[in-house]
Amino acid sequence: xxxxxxxFLKGVLLGSIFCVLMTVLGLIRxxxxxxxxxxxxxxxQAPNEDILKLAEDERTNLSKSFRVxxxxxxxxxxxxxxxxxxETWAKHxxxxxxxxxxxxxxxxxxxxxxxxxxxMMRKAYKYAFDKYGDQYNWxxxxxxxxxxxxxxxxxxxxxxxxxxxxxxxHTEKSGDLEYVRVGGxxxxxxxxxxxxxxxxxIPEKCSEKGRKVWDVSEDKQLAVCLKYxxxxxxxxxxxxxxxxxxxxxxxxxxxxxxxxxxNQVVEGCCSDMAITFNGLxxxxxxxxMYGVYHxxxxxxxxxxxxxxxxxxxxxxx
Amino acid sequence: MASKSWLNILTFLCGxxxxxxxxxxxxxxLLEEQKDIQPSVLHNDxxxxxxxxxxxxxxxxxxxxxxxxxxxxxxNTDIAEKLYQxxxxxxxxxxxxxxxxxxxxxxxATWAQRCNKVLFMSSEENKDFPAVGLxxxxxxxxxxxxxxxxxxxxxxxYLDDADxxxxxxxxxxxxxxxxRWLLSKYNPEDPIYFGRRFKPxxxxxxxxxxxxxxxxxxxxxxFVEAFKTDKCTHSSSIEDLALGRCMxxxxxxxxxxxxxxxxxxxxxxxxxxxxxxxxxxxTFWYWNYNYYPPVEGPxxxxxxxxSFHYVDPTTMYELEYLVYHLRPYGYLYRYQPALPEKMxxxxxxxxxxx
Numbered sequence: 001x002x003x004x005x006x007x008f009l010k011g012v013l014l015g016s017i018f019c020v021l022m023t024v025l026g027l028i029r030x031x032x033x034x035x036x037x038x039x040x041x042x043x044x045q046a047p048n049e050d051i052l053k054l055a056e057d058e059r060t061n062l063s064k065s066f067r068v069x070x071x072x073x074x075x076x077x078x079x080x081x082x083x084x085x086x087e088t089w090a091k092h093x094x095x096x097x098x099x100x101x102x103x104x105x106x107x108x109x110x111x112x113x114x115x116x117x118x119x120m121m122r123k124a125y126k127y128a129f130d131k132y133g134d135q136y137n138w139x140x141x142x143x144x145x146x147x148x149x150x151x152x153x154x155x156x157x158x159x160x161x162x163x164x165x166x167x168x169x170h171t172e173k174s175g176d177l178e179y180v181r182v183g184g185x186x187x188x189x190x191x192x193x194x195x196x197x198x199x200x201x202i203p204e205k206c207s208e209k210g211r212k213v214w215d216v217s218e219d220k221q222l223a224v225c226l227k228y229x230x231x232x233x234x235x236x237x238x239x240x241x242x243x244x245x246x247x248x249x250x251x252x253x254x255x256x257x258x259x260x261x262x263n264q265v266v267e268g269c270c271s272d273m274a275i276t277f278n279g280l281x282x283x284x285x286x287x288x289m290y291g292v293y294h295x296x297x298x299x300x301x302x303x304x305x306x307x308x309x310x311x312x313x314x315x316x317x
Numbered sequence: 318m319a320s321k322s323w324l325n326i327l328t329f330l331c332g333x334x335x336x337x338x339x340x341x342x343x344x345x346x347l348l349e350e351q352k353d354i355q356p357s358v359l360h361n362d363x364x365x366x367x368x369x370x371x372x373x374x375x376x377x378x379x380x381x382x383x384x385x386x387x388x389x390x391x392x393n394t395d396i397a398e399k400l401y402q403x404x405x406x407x408x409x410x411x412x413x414x415x416x417x418x419x420x421x422x423x424x425x426a427t428w429a430q431r432c433n434k435v436l437f438m439s440s441e442e443n444k445d446f447p448a449v450g451l452x453x454x455x456x457x458x459x460x461x462x463x464x465x466x467x468x469x470x471x472x473x474x475y476l477d478d479a480d481x482x483x484x485x486x487x488x489x490x491x492x493x494x495x496x497r498w499l500l501s502k503y504n505p506e507d508p509i510y511f512g513r514r515f516k517p518x519x520x521x522x523x524x525x526x527x528x529x530x531x532x533x534x535x536x537x538x539x540f541v542e543a544f545k546t547d548k549c550t551h552s553s554s555i556e557d558l559a560l561g562r563c564m565x566x567x568x569x570x571x572x573x574x575x576x577x578x579x580x581x582x583x584x585x586x587x588x589x590x591x592x593x594x595x596x597x598x599x600t601f602w603y604w605n606y607n608y609y610p611p612v613e614g615p616x617x618x619x620x621x622x623x624s625f626h627y628v629d630p631t632t633m634y635e636l637e638y639l640v641y642h643l644r645p646y647g648y649l650y651r652y653q654p655a656l657p658e659k660m661x662x663x664x665x666x667x668x669x670x671x
Contacts, residue, residue: 007328149645296640299494299497300394301395
């Protein structure tokens with residue numbers, strides 16, 4: 001009888017040891033996984049003390065050191081959104097150009113002469129690099145359904161060296177491939193564009209001729225090409241881990257928050273330093289312009305490191 | 318002999334199973350506790366706090382400006398805090414039993430917390446929300462009667478607790494910081510009221526009900542007095558017009574609520590309706606009602622807008638996000654409004670810029 005109970009107790013001991021071992025192993029694995037994911041993400045960092053001590057003109061110079069060239073890919077059917085983008089946020093790019101599938105009478109655009117989005121994208125990047133590679137250090141690509149706050153983009157890029165290969169936005173995974181969703185906007189540093197354009201044309205892998213029939217979206221194609229050039233996608237987040245590039249509109253985020261966490265709708269919604277929202281209507285673009293560049297609460301003052309002046313001859317910002 | 322060893326093995330296995338299960342339960346309890354530590358920003362947000370005092374049927378303003386420090390560490394709210402102390406506003410929100418959960422709840426979750434005091438006025442009392450019962454019926458034709466009773470209630474219970482008394486609907490979004498900036502130039506002992514000024518029917522104009530209006534302490538006193546002495550009538554189916562007529566009778570001035578560039582601050586519609594040219598058709602009543610020349614497009618709305626109306630729950634939270642959260646980093650806004658003179662003289666320190 002004694003031997004029976006002692007055997008039982010030995011069993012209990014062995015069982016618990018085994019359980020602890022498994023749990024610890026499991027924790028190590030998830031921790032490692034989390035650390036790996038964090039390593040791949042870029043976190044928005046607060047400016048360090050040195051930068052805060054800058055004088056007014058030094059801050060202005062620092063602000064001017066970010067030169068963002070905006071590429072907006074449009075098709076004739078997008079003409080209303082195109083107009084809205086042109087009259088709203090695109091004015092805050094250092095330069096913005098519209099790349100269209102064909103010539104459209106009403107608006108100035110760079111004609112890419114193709115209906116294929118991937119080919120348009122590839123050609124637009126080549127055009128931008130060839131013509132403006134020495135004048136701009138960051139290249140932001142978007143569709144006309146996106147609203148972007150370029151000031152927040154520049155703040156996000158504050159401590160990032162454009163001669164490094166950056167490829168940023170809202171990322172997703174397709175199998176093994178991590179790519180930036182075009183809906184949230186794609187940011188490339190000058191180094192990334194350089195590498196992209198120096199790639200020789202390899203059929204099947206990074207095709208100049210256009211997609212194959214079994215359609216891979218243009219944003220995935222870009223990721224494949226960049227990967228061959230040694231450039232990898234990174235998800236852009238603020239210091240709290242919230243995405244700053246968004247593939248949805250504020251309204252959608254709010255509606256989801258009202259369902260998922262109704263007691264903390266705004267707090268759980270979106271970053272204070274959000275750079276893009278997607279899926280907006282024309283009207284919503286104008287509302288965002290007012291909401292971002294005008295509407296505010298009196299008496300809330302910020303000590304920002306960068307300084308951006310309103311655009312000349314503009315009535316909505 | 319074989320059966321005995323079988324029994325031994327079984328005992329051992331049972332023991333290890335029991336040990337494993339007990340241990341895993343223990344560990345899972347320990348680990349769950351760790352996961353519960355949420356980012357402090359969600360719990361410390363001033364919007365998430367409510368008054369615990371169930372005895373009271375009003376909500377104290379929950380303006381803990383430092384609560385959200387971790388998220389807004391570049392933000393300096395000294396001026397807003399100063400104004401909160403100096404320009405005391407009591408808000409009362411016109412609502413009803415069916416709308417407490419549908420609409421008033423979202424008002425409570427967003428802008429209402431920034432009033433120095435806020436009351437939700439309903440036809441019947443609700444201790445949980447909390448909402449004041451005015452003992453009226455519901456319905457559009459009851460609006461004026463509810464308004465009179467609401468102001469009377471506020472006058473009888475809270476006259477000394479505020480300088481200004483704001484009425485809003487449960488589909489109005491109000492930016493209290495901007496209202497305080499507007500009112501800081503005026504004296505609450507003067508008989509004056511502000512809102513979106515309409516011109517028909519009343520010589521000095523009257524204020525749109527939906528866009529919200531705010532009475533000075535003196536205006537409130539005179540308004541309540543007017544019903545005791547029968548200077549104003551009790552019955553009307555048009556709340557804002559009736560109030561406007563009464564205000565004129567009792568010599569309460571209809572103020573100009575536009576900002577220093579002449580842009581309107583109280584809005585009878587959502588931003589989209591004012592910002593988009595042609596949204597409101599030319600035949601719409603609005604174009605003939607506005608006291609000052611109406612503007613559509615970017616000039617429609619002040620940077621320091623005070624209110625919007627016909628705001629559905631989703632838009633409440635969107636406005637809250639746009640006003641108090643999303644901002645363009647480093648942007649030098651075109652409109653740089655100054656503090657009123659009397660505040661400048663009193664406190665030099667808050668204006669020291671870095």
